Amino acid sequence: MAWIWMVPVPVAGAVLLWANSLGRILSYPAPSCVPPSLQFMPPLRDDRRSRNVLLVVAHPDDESMFFAPTILFLKSKGHNIHILCMSRGNADGLGNTRKEELYHACDTLKIPHEQVKVLDHPKLQDGFHEKWGHGLVAELTMEDVQLWAIDTIVTFDSYGVSGHPNHKDLHHGICKFLHANRQGNVEAWELASLNILRKYSGPVDIWLSSLISFSRSKQSIYTLVNSRPSKSYEAMAAHRSQWVWFRRLYVIFSSYMYVNVLQKI
Secondary structure, eight states, X not given: OHHHHHTHHHHHHHHHHXXXXXXXXHTSSSOEEESTTSOSSOOSSTTOOOOEEEEEESSTTHHHHTSHHHHHHHHHTTOEEEEEESOOOGGGSOHHHXXXXXXXXXXXTTOOGGGEEEOOOTTSOOOTTOOOOHHHXXXXXXXXXXXXXXXXXXXXXXXXXXXXXXXXXXXXXXXHHXXXXXXXXXXEEEEXXXXXXXXXXXXXXXXXXXXXXXXXXXXXEEEEEOSOHHHHHHHHHTOGGGOOHHHHHHHHHOGGGTEEEEEEO
């Protein structure tokens, strides 16, 4: 029967680790970057203090579900953020609703509505079986880069965090854009996909993500720490049509609510 007394030990240890990790995140006075010795997204020129950043996502709620720590960090540094959402997320016929919810989420994230664009292109429809043309993604991205004088792009990596094919096509479309942009005046960053244990470790992943950023600092890898995870929750809750029970659990357990690891493409 001795094993009965041993069961609470790992559980208590996990709770303490979780609490310690969350405390570590909340201890930051503002959204922060690891390693702190290097400046993530420094000014491009001495006379320019901020950047024009284009966040390219596939569906309304991607910005809150995956990129909130990045958005909050960039806003805290005075960078100018635009969002290009390539679809309305109309797989279940809720496209108009989800589009409006994105604007509500952007109110929480302090992104002006005029800096948010949601497309409804017939060849870029939401769905696991929808194939998005990489050339079309590159072309539409180029339009907004020129319209808003964008110098920095943030998007998904080749796995797309959740493995969604629309996320993956975005990544390849941005890579195609970079190849076509021969001026080389735009840099792009991708959100690193994590294995399932790290993805659902909540604030605990701050330790491993920070360690990786320190050890690979010469490879342009940064961990952005969200000192106000309540903002991530609030932004995600603005997507009311998606605010079902398993997404309520997601915002508690997903490390993407607390930290983002970005690496340069």
